[in-house]
Amino acid sequence: MSKVVGIDLGTTNSLVAYVKDGAPVVIRDRSNDALVPSVVSAAEDGTIYVGREAQRRLLTDAARTVYSVKRFMGKGPDDVRQEASLLPFRVSGEPGGVVKIGLGDREFTPPEISAFILRDLKHRAEEFFGSQGEVDNEVDRAVITVPAYFNDAQRTATRDAGRIAGLDVMRIINEPTAASLAYGLDKRHQGLIAVYDLGGGTFDISILKVEDGVFQVLATGGDTHLGGDDIDLLLMHRVLSEVGWSQPAERVQEIRKAVIQAKWDLSEREETELNGKRLTRTEFETMIRPIVDRTLEPCRQAIVDAGLRADQIDEVVLVGGSTRIPLVKHLVGELFGKTPHSELNPDEVVALGAAVQADILVTGNREMLLLDVTPLSLGIETMGGVMSKIIMRNSTIPATGSEMFTTFADNQTAVDIHVLQGERELVADNRSLARFRLRGIPPMPAGMARVQVQFQIDANGILSVTAHELRTDVEQTIEVKPSYGLTDDEVERMLLDSFEHAEADFAARLLIEERNEAESVMLATEKTLRSPDFAEIARQDLAPGEQQRIETALAELKAVIGGNDRDAIHEKTHALNDATRHLAEISMNRSVQAALSGRSVNEI
Amino acid sequence: MMTSQTAPTLQVCRDCGGGAPVDAHFCPQCTKILSISRHGDYFSFLGLSRKLGIDAADLEQRFRGLSRQFHPDYFFNAPPTERRASLERSSYLNDAYRTLKQPVTRVDYLLQLEGLAARSPEEASKQVPPSLLEEVFALNEELDEIRELRTSGTPVDQLRAKLERARGPIEAKRAAHESQLEDLSARWDALVDRGAPPEERRPVLEALRERVLERNYINNLLAGIERELAGTASVG
Numbered sequence: 001m002s003k004v005v006g007i008d009l010g011t012t013n014s015l016v017a018y019v020k021d022g023a024p025v026v027i028r029d030r031s032n033d034a035l036v037p038s039v040v041s042a043a044e045d046g047t048i049y050v051g052r053e054a055q056r057r058l059l060t061d062a063a064r065t066v067y068s069v070k071r072f073m074g075k076g077p078d079d080v081r082q083e084a085s086l087l088p089f090r091v092s093g094e095p096g097g098v099v100k101i102g103l104g105d106r107e108f109t110p111p112e113i114s115a116f117i118l119r120d121l122k123h124r125a126e127e128f129f130g131s132q133g134e135v136d137n138e139v140d141r142a143v144i145t146v147p148a149y150f151n152d153a154q155r156t157a158t159r160d161a162g163r164i165a166g167l168d169v170m171r172i173i174n175e176p177t178a179a180s181l182a183y184g185l186d187k188r189h190q191g192l193i194a195v196y197d198l199g200g201g202t203f204d205i206s207i208l209k210v211e212d213g214v215f216q217v218l219a220t221g222g223d224t225h226l227g228g229d230d231i232d233l234l235l236m237h238r239v240l241s242e243v244g245w246s247q248p249a250e251r252v253q254e255i256r257k258a259v260i261q262a263k264w265d266l267s268e269r270e271e272t273e274l275n276g277k278r279l280t281r282t283e284f285e286t287m288i289r290p291i292v293d294r295t296l297e298p299c300r301q302a303i304v305d306a307g308l309r310a311d312q313i314d315e316v317v318l319v320g321g322s323t324r325i326p327l328v329k330h331l332v333g334e335l336f337g338k339t340p341h342s343e344l345n346p347d348e349v350v351a352l353g354a355a356v357q358a359d360i361l362v363t364g365n366r367e368m369l370l371l372d373v374t375p376l377s378l379g380i381e382t383m384g385g386v387m388s389k390i391i392m393r394n395s396t397i398p399a400t401g402s403e404m405f406t407t408f409a410d411n412q413t414a415v416d417i418h419v420l421q422g423e424r425e426l427v428a429d430n431r432s433l434a435r436f437r438l439r440g441i442p443p444m445p446a447g448m449a450r451v452q453v454q455f456q457i458d459a460n461g462i463l464s465v466t467a468h469e470l471r472t473d474v475e476q477t478i479e480v481k482p483s484y485g486l487t488d489d490e491v492e493r494m495l496l497d498s499f500e501h502a503e504a505d506f507a508a509r510l511l512i513e514e515r516n517e518a519e520s521v522m523l524a525t526e527k528t529l530r531s532p533d534f535a536e537i538a539r540q541d542l543a544p545g546e547q548q549r550i551e552t553a554l555a556e557l558k559a560v561i562g563g564n565d566r567d568a569i570h571e572k573t574h575a576l577n578d579a580t581r582h583l584a585e586i587s588m589n590r591s592v593q594a595a596l597s598g599r600s601v602n603e604i
Numbered sequence: 605m606m607t608s609q610t611a612p613t614l615q616v617c618r619d620c621g622g623g624a625p626v627d628a629h630f631c632p633q634c635t636k637i638l639s640i641s642r643h644g645d646y647f648s649f650l651g652l653s654r655k656l657g658i659d660a661a662d663l664e665q666r667f668r669g670l671s672r673q674f675h676p677d678y679f680f681n682a683p684p685t686e687r688r689a690s691l692e693r694s695s696y697l698n699d700a701y702r703t704l705k706q707p708v709t710r711v712d713y714l715l716q717l718e719g720l721a722a723r724s725p726e727e728a729s730k731q732v733p734p735s736l737l738e739e740v741f742a743l744n745e746e747l748d749e750i751r752e753l754r755t756s757g758t759p760v761d762q763l764r765a766k767l768e769r770a771r772g773p774i775e776a777k778r779a780a781h782e783s784q785l786e787d788l789s790a791r792w793d794a795l796v797d798r799g800a801p802p803e804e805r806r807p808v809l810e811a812l813r814e815r816v817l818e819r820n821y822i823n824n825l826l827a828g829i830e831r832e833l834a835g836t837a838s839v840g
Contacts, residue, residue, distance in 0.1 A: 170680065171677075211668075212668065214668050214671065214672070216668075357677075360677055361677060361680040362680070362681070364678055364680070364681065366672060366678060369671060369672055369675055369677065370677070371671060371675075395698065395699075395702060396698040396701070396702065397698070398676065398691055398694050398695040398698065399695055399698050399699065400695040400696070400699060456691070456695065458676070458691060459675075459676045459677065459691075459694075
């Protein structure tokens with residue numbers, strides 16, 4: 001039997017998980033790393049790199065490397081013009097069409113970039129299942145998570161990404177809901193739960209009622225453009241205003257890396273250093289306070305929408321890497337009047353929930369059930385550019401709505417319909433989802449036709465439309481032109497393209513794995529050489545010339561690691577491994593002795 | 605609008621062709637989930653009679669129970685017709701629960717079901733109900749006066765006090781309407797319980813409709829006052 005997985009396709013990092021003997025587990029790579037950075041890089045020779053390797057390339061080949069692509073899913077070029085100016089890669093596209101991302105001479109849509117990440121996760125999972133001795137280790141089906149506040153276009157783009165990656169996307173589920181599934185497994189977490197999910201690029205708040213295994217979302221809110229990225233940008237502005245704004249892209253990425261490190265540091269410590277200057281947590285909190293404050297209003301609104309008061313919420317669960325920031329914990333705790341939970345790893349909990357949902361779908365296990373809602377109202381354009389709502393936000397999905405249309409002229413056989421999502425009064429302030437042309441209305445006098453258009457939001461939160469002329473009982477044909485999406489033909493073509501590149505991508509992956517292996521040996525060696533008691537080891541235990549041999553092997557590996565010759569990297573890695581075997585034994589013995597003599601290993 | 609008197613009582617299972625009661629969710633013969641019929645209503649779908657007094661906990665229990673029977677998650681590997689039926693039934697269930705959960709939408713739905721819906725919501729909110737003419741007239745005068753005072757720079761707290769006073773009579777009307785609605789609802793439920801004939805039900809429904817229209821009108825007025833209050837707040 002082929003395998004099913006749950007995937008958290010994040011702004012910053014992505015993960016894959018599966019259910020083993022009834023419990024969800026995150027799949028790690030050989031160096032025990034669960035996170036795949038959501039970064040994709042297209043080298044000059046056409047090789048595609050994903051994850052850590054692509055992340056490294058941000059510092060060497062920034063213009064060919066894309067990150068935070070999730071922010072572009074389901075968007076048009078007009079939506080993203082402002083932020084695109086800060087990114088190292090080229091962003092373009094026809095007005096009213098889908099965003100195009102240029103890496104070198106190739107152009108990709110955001111779903112294609114996301115598909116590279118998904119394919120990498122798929123391979124990671126297949127490799128893992130293979131190593132577990134599974135006969136059929138193919139991963140062809142997945143549940144993928146999206147922010148609860150994603151609109152139809154963003155969800156559809158995510159599903160398209162899955163298809164391009166060769167995955168049957170069984171279900172799209174909301175990240176906070178997935179997290180609640182993972183938390184709810186142990187049955188201790190029952191009652192009214194608020195899930196506060198602040199990730200790299202998106203913010204969600206969901207209020208759920210959890211009872212007898214039914215996870216019912218009462219209300220949801222959020223902002224699909226608010227997250228850790230915004231905090232990074234603030235800090236980057238600070239550094240760039242100190243060092244000067246016109247910096248090469250690679251230098252900007254170095255600054256970005258330093259900024260992220262500083263942000264992490266300040267979750268652990270009271271102060272850190274950024275660009276050679278002291279940055280205290282208090283200063284940092286003053287800077288980011290407006291960003292964190294922007295998350296609080298959607299929380300209050302969601303509580304009201306759920307028909308509750310903050311003090312009625314039984315538990316608050318924190319999800320997403322940005323909830324490690326003490327100020328976030330503090331303000332969320334204050335708002336709900338209770339200490340938030342974060343015992344599950346906030347980076348992993350969403351993928352775990354997705355795996356649980358995937359398992360429910362394939363096994364038909366009825367112990368648990370997710371009942372989610374649609375985050376935004378769905379409506380159509382009516383006279384005067386006003387939106388008329390058909391399905392209200394926070395309606396449990398699947399949901400339906402229908403609207404009656406008629407003709408304005410005699411013998412009119414088609415009606416144009418503009419579908420929108422959002423809460424605002426005017427069409428222009430809402431999100432355009434699609435324009436439909438209802439054709440095949442039988443000719444009759446103006447106003448006589450009665451066309452019933454049925455809107456269906458499925459369990460993925462994705463819309464479909466059917467129409468019916470009631471007087472003549474004629475089913476209408478509907479041509480869907482998604483405003484910011486891909487047509488089925490385009491998705492199909494991208495899938496075929498990806499097969500063409502699959503061989504090159506496979507070679508690239510092998511190279512990356514080799515490099516990762518090389519890197520871990522290199523790092524371990526360097527660490528030992530730099531350790532405080534190395535001089536003592538060298539004097540007492542190493543043979544004459546041994547240190548020299550290690551350093552030579554290390555230098556030789558360094559010389560080839562950046563290249564594309566996989567065999568050379570392999571050979572030099574083994575050479576270094578052999579050269580350091582004796583040293584590794586010595587270090588091991590010393591740490592064992594230290595442990596026996598009561599010293600901690602850290603002191604060595 | 606189809607009324608209960610003429611509604612069919614049977615549906616046909618598309619899978620085995622067998623007959624099933626109109627309110628059944630699964631075919632009694634082949635046990636497959638039934639594709640949703642065009643008949644029936646939210647009350648019968650949830651196994652309830654058409655009464656306005658609904659116990660919230662019981663309703664939620666029914667909703668959860670049926671969700672566990674229909675949800676598309678549990679039909680993921682089923683043939684397309686059953687998947688379709690599960691999607692339709694779940695959608696209908698969600699719509700039914702949402703509508704019947706709130707007393708306001710519940711009574712609107714009952715009136716619509718019984719063929720007494722307002723012709724259009726706009727009409728309902730624009731036409732001043734005769735019984736409210738006096739209050740509406742007085743309120744509009746107050747509001748005009750307040751707007752004038754505001755442009756001439758009267759302190760915000762004075763305006764606010766005036767607005768609060770203007771709200772008093774309307775609030776009183778609303779309270780009266782709510783209790784009348786409750787009485788009428790109880791009378792309706794009693795009629796349903798003893799299976800009263802249509803000619804006895806009709807007057808109660810018509811009275812309900814009047815009260816609902818007036819209540820909607822009052823709510824709009826109160827919302828107007830809230831907006832004015834927000835306006836004075838933003839000026840201050």
